[in-house]
Amino acid sequence: MAETHLSATIFCLILVILRSSLRVESAIGVNWGTVSLHRLSPSIVVDLMKDNKIQKVKLFDSDPVVLRALVGSGIEVMVGIPNEMLALLSSSPVASDMWVRQNISAYMVKGGVDIRYIAVGNEPFLTSYSGQFQSYVVPALLNLQQSLARANLAGYIKLVVPCNADAYESSLPSQGAFRPDLTQIMTQLVSFLNSNGSPFVVNIYPFLSLYGNSDFPQDYAFFEGTSHPVTDGPNVYYNAFDGNFDTLVAALNRLGYGQMPIVIGEVGWPTDGAVSANLTAARVFNQGLINHILSNKGTPLRPEVPPMDIYLFGLLDEGAKTTLPGNFERHWGIFSFDGQAKYALNLGMGNGLLKNARDVQYLPSRWCIANPSMDLSGVTNHIKLACSAADCTTLYYGGSCNGIGAKGNISYAFNSYYQLRKQDSQSCEFDGLGMVTFLDPSVGDCRFLVGINDNNSSSSKNLCGFGGVWVMLVWVLGFLRIMGSL
Numbered sequence: 001m002a003e004t005h006l007s008a009t010i011f012c013l014i015l016v017i018l019r020s021s022l023r024v025e026s027a028i029g030v031n032w033g034t035v036s037l038h039r040l041s042p043s044i045v046v047d048l049m050k051d052n053k054i055q056k057v058k059l060f061d062s063d064p065v066v067l068r069a070l071v072g073s074g075i076e077v078m079v080g081i082p083n084e085m086l087a088l089l090s091s092s093p094v095a096s097d098m099w100v101r102q103n104i105s106a107y108m109v110k111g112g113v114d115i116r117y118i119a120v121g122n123e124p125f126l127t128s129y130s131g132q133f134q135s136y137v138v139p140a141l142l143n144l145q146q147s148l149a150r151a152n153l154a155g156y157i158k159l160v161v162p163c164n165a166d167a168y169e170s171s172l173p174s175q176g177a178f179r180p181d182l183t184q185i186m187t188q189l190v191s192f193l194n195s196n197g198s199p200f201v202v203n204i205y206p207f208l209s210l211y212g213n214s215d216f217p218q219d220y221a222f223f224e225g226t227s228h229p230v231t232d233g234p235n236v237y238y239n240a241f242d243g244n245f246d247t248l249v250a251a252l253n254r255l256g257y258g259q260m261p262i263v264i265g266e267v268g269w270p271t272d273g274a275v276s277a278n279l280t281a282a283r284v285f286n287q288g289l290i291n292h293i294l295s296n297k298g299t300p301l302r303p304e305v306p307p308m309d310i311y312l313f314g315l316l317d318e319g320a321k322t323t324l325p326g327n328f329e330r331h332w333g334i335f336s337f338d339g340q341a342k343y344a345l346n347l348g349m350g351n352g353l354l355k356n357a358r359d360v361q362y363l364p365s366r367w368c369i370a371n372p373s374m375d376l377s378g379v380t381n382h383i384k385l386a387c388s389a390a391d392c393t394t395l396y397y398g399g400s401c402n403g404i405g406a407k408g409n410i411s412y413a414f415n416s417y418y419q420l421r422k423q424d425s426q427s428c429e430f431d432g433l434g435m436v437t438f439l440d441p442s443v444g445d446c447r448f449l450v451g452i453n454d455n456n457s458s459s460s461k462n463l464c465g466f467g468g469v470w471v472m473l474v475w476v477l478g479f480l481r482i483m484g485s486l
């Protein structure tokens with residue numbers, strides 16, 4: 001009696017252990033873009049990720065300064081290859097070998113960088129690119145796969161191609177299909193991914209659906225339930241994310257790869273620059289998303305199989321990004337440019353709410369504003385100049401600083417420029433219209449920033465190496481010259 005009880009207990013224990021080791025936990029990673037005006041030192045960013053237990057990061061290139069900061073961090077990395085490099089890599093095995101050697105192999109040493117994926121292009125099939133990168137993708141993949149094999153890395157590092165959700169379409173998820181102009185390429189791509197055990201990587205943005213379509217039911221973009229569910233045969237969809245995900249599942253199924261693992265390469269919600277882009281909406285969306293993924297519910301077409309991993313877009317705000325898509329484009333970060341959490345978010349990794357960056361070196365607490373005693377009628381060109389260099393996107397309709405008045409507008413533009421120029425005293429001149437103040441001019445949600453000291457502490461360390469060599473070279477040359485003149 002007791003014996004059977006014991007063996008049953010052991011059996012159950014083994015089952016539990018087995019199940020927990022077999023269960024694939026989706027991981028929550030982040031995209032780390034660096035198109036910023038105020039660049040945090042990469043080592044501070046890596047510490048920020050470690051403090052928040054973020055174990056996966058996706059990059060858009062292979063910047064050596066960033067990769068060096070990731071050395072020894074234990075964070076799993078997806079390195080990116082910009083679309084502009086695809087033509088070369090597709091046509092030249094030598095270039096592909098060199099790319100792998102310089103940008104991958106160099107870091108794949110013991111205690112180096114844990115590179116797991118290479119993103120070959122970024123949304124290369126985007127409709128607005130009119131097919132200009134399309135034909136390079138598969139040939140580049142084939143070359144790079146060979147290069148990885150030659151570097152003995154093919155088993156460890158997987159090639160992927162992050163696609164925009166505009167690669168497929170349908171009114172109902174179950175009818176999903178890749179765009180007709182992509183059918184052939186997608187067939188090749190998916191077969192390549194499958195033979196290498198790579199996932200399909202897709203970027204899904206319910207925010208953009210809402211932003212671009214005034215008929216889009218707002219609550220369908222979130223995960224809190226909707227008054228506009230989408231009924232698709234026996235399946236009902238309560239949020240845009242699941243509907244979009246299953247459209248992809250159906251499209252993959254149509255090509256015979258309905259079981260292919262899916263990774264969400266980018267997903268998120270901006271906090272500024274549009275009416276629907278605000279702190280509350282971003283928190284509700286991202287928290288709803290994370291809880292949904294970690295609940296392991298999956299979707300109607302993939303019950304209990306959530307995406308393998310998701311990478312939030314993004315880690316930090318990027319103030320130098322183009323505003324072509326909209327002013328919100330510079331405000332996707334879960335952290336502001338200086339690594340401060342914008343809102344309370346639990347990434348679900350047993351770590352509580354987001355923790356701020358440590359040891360950020362701010363410039364002194366001072367701001368540049370419009371001098372109230374001056375006639376400001378001639379200020380237009382100054383504002384134009386300031387805002388063409390600095391970021392003024394929060395001033396526009398839907399932005400957090402849109403209501404601060406005409407004088408506020410001028411001060412905001414002056415200050416943004418002044419901080420961008422590292423508080424150089426001349427950068428607050430504006431023909432005598434600007435003045436420096438020590439009182440924080442921020443009003444309500446409208447934050448007047450103080451810049452950070454991004455004097456490239458980590459890269460300047462490395463440059464010191466070169467600097468040293470130069471000094472030595474000059475010294476040796478000088479010595480030889482002296483010797484020669486003797």
Ligand SMILES: *[C@@H]1O[C@H](CO)[C@@H](O)[C@H](O)[C@H]1NC(C)=O
Nearest residue numbers: 061062063095098099102103
């Ligand atoms: C390594 O990647 C960077 C961009 O991320 C690129 O500029 C450089 O040319 C690459 N190296 C080679 C040998 O292709």
Ligand SMILES: *[C@@H]1O[C@H](CO)[C@@H](O)[C@H](O)[C@H]1NC(C)=O
Nearest residue numbers: 218275276277278279280281
């Ligand atoms: C924030 O965004 C949500 C939807 O994205 C919108 O419904 C709400 O009105 C916005 N809040 C403010 C204060 O503008």
Ligand SMILES: *[C@@H]1O[C@H](CO)[C@@H](O)[C@H](O)[C@H]1NC(C)=O
Nearest residue numbers: 395396397402404405406409
């Ligand atoms: C401030 O600037 C923004 C952007 O140009 C504009 O929409 C707003 O009307 C301005 N405010 C005033 C009071 O002029």
Ligand SMILES: *[C@@H]1O[C@H](CO)[C@@H](O)[C@H](O)[C@H]1NC(C)=O
Nearest residue numbers: 041360361453454455456457
């Ligand atoms: C660079 O930053 C460090 C702190 O990170 C600071 O001590 C140093 O003065 C800065 N150098 C310059 C030239 O700004």
Ligand SMILES: *[C@@H]1O[C@H](CO)[C@@H](O)[C@H](O)[C@H]1NC(C)=O
Nearest residue numbers: 039063065453454455456459
């Ligand atoms: C820091 O380094 C990057 C390249 O890594 C460079 O583009 C940027 O201008 C540098 N910033 C400063 C303040 O030196």
